[in-house]
Amino acid sequence: MTVFLIIIVIALLGITLWQMSKILNLSKSHSSEDPSIATDKDNKNQGYLMLGFLIVFNIFMFYNFWEYSRFYLPEAASAHGVQFDNLMFLSLAIIMFVQVITQFLLHYFSFIYRGEKGKRAYFYADNDKLEFIWTIIPVIVLAGLIIYGLFTWSDIMNVEEDEDTIVIELYAYQFGWKARYAGEDNTLGKANVRFIEGINTVGVDESDSYAKDDKIVSELHLPVDKKVLFKMRSQDVLHSAYFPFFRAQMNVVPGMITQFGFTPTITSEEMRQTDYMVDKVKTINQIRKENSKELVANGDMALDPYEFEYYLLCNKICGISHYNMQMKIVVENEEDYKEWIAEQESFGETLAKQEEQ
Structure with missing residues (x-):
C-alpha cells in the first residue's frame, strides 16, 4: 500500500511540474518571431x-x-x-x-x-x-x-513427356531425399505411402509392371543437355525441392504430385573450373585450414578440403533436422550417365534378392 501511495505522489508531482512549466511559458513575453515556425x-x-x-x-x-x-x-x-x-x-x-x-x-x-520568407507554395x-x-x-x-x-x-x-525426356521422381521425407528413375519403359510405376514396408522405402506398388525396372537411388545423376522431368512426392510434411544453380524450386506436397523440368547445360566438372567457383573453393579452403588449426590443437580431426558439388536442398523449414535434407547432384556427359544408370539395381532385382533371402 505504501508503494502505491508513493507512486501516486510522484505522478501528481510530475503533473504539477508540467502544469507550472506551461504557466511559465504563458507568462513570458513573446518575441516577434514564433520559435515553432522554421526560419x-x-x-x-x-x-x-x-x-x-x-x-x-x-x-x-x-x-x-x-x-x-x-x-x-x-x-x-x-x-x-x-x-x-x-x-x-x-x-x-x-x-x-x-x-x-x-x-x-x-x-x-x-x-x-x-x-x-515571403515565398508561397504553388497550388497545383x-x-x-x-x-x-x-x-x-x-x-x-x-x-x-x-x-x-x-x-x-x-x-x-509444361514439359512434354516424349521419348527423349528423362522422367525422375523426387521423394522427400524427414529428413532426406530419394530419387526414382523410370527404367527402359521410361514410365514410373505407381507409388503410394501406404505401400511403404521394409525395403520398399518410397512406397512403390509392387503389383505394377511399370515399377519393376524403376531404379531408386540416393544420389541424383543428370546427363548434360538432356531434358529432365521431375515428379515430386512427400511422405510426411511440406518440403520444397530447391535447385539453386539450376534456378528451379517447387513445393513437395503430401498427398499430391507436383512437377517441373529443366535441361542441365553445365556439367559438375565444368562448373568447378569456372573462375567464380575456383575463387570460392579457394576462399572456403583457406577458412577451413585456419579453423582446422584450432581443432587439431584440441585433439580433433582437421576439416576435409571443400570441393564443389551441385546439391538438391529443402527450402522449407520441415523439422529439427531440416538442414540434413541435401542430395548430391552429378551433371555429366551422356556416356557417363548411361554407364552409371546401368550399374544401379532395379526395384524388381531388389525384390528378387529379398525373396532369395
Missing part, C-alpha cells in the same frame, strides 16, 4: 542536409553493389536459368533507374524549393496528362516483365 536559416540547413543525404545514400548503395557482388550465384546451369537471370537483372535495372531518378528529384526539389490541383503518363508507363513495363516471365514459367512447368 530561412532552418530551411536552408534542412535543404543542404537533404542534398547531403542523397549523396551519402547513393555512395553507400553503389558501394554495396560493388563490394557484395561476389555473393551472386554463378551463371545458371540450366537452359531456362539464363532467361531467369536476365529477367532478374532486367527488373533490378529498371528498379534502380526509377529509384535513382525519383530519389534525386525528391531530394533536389526539397533543396531548390525550400521555404523562404491536377493534370490529367501527367497522371496518364505515370500510370500507363508502369502498366506497360510491368506487363512486359510479366509476359516475359510467363514464357520462362511455361518452359519449366
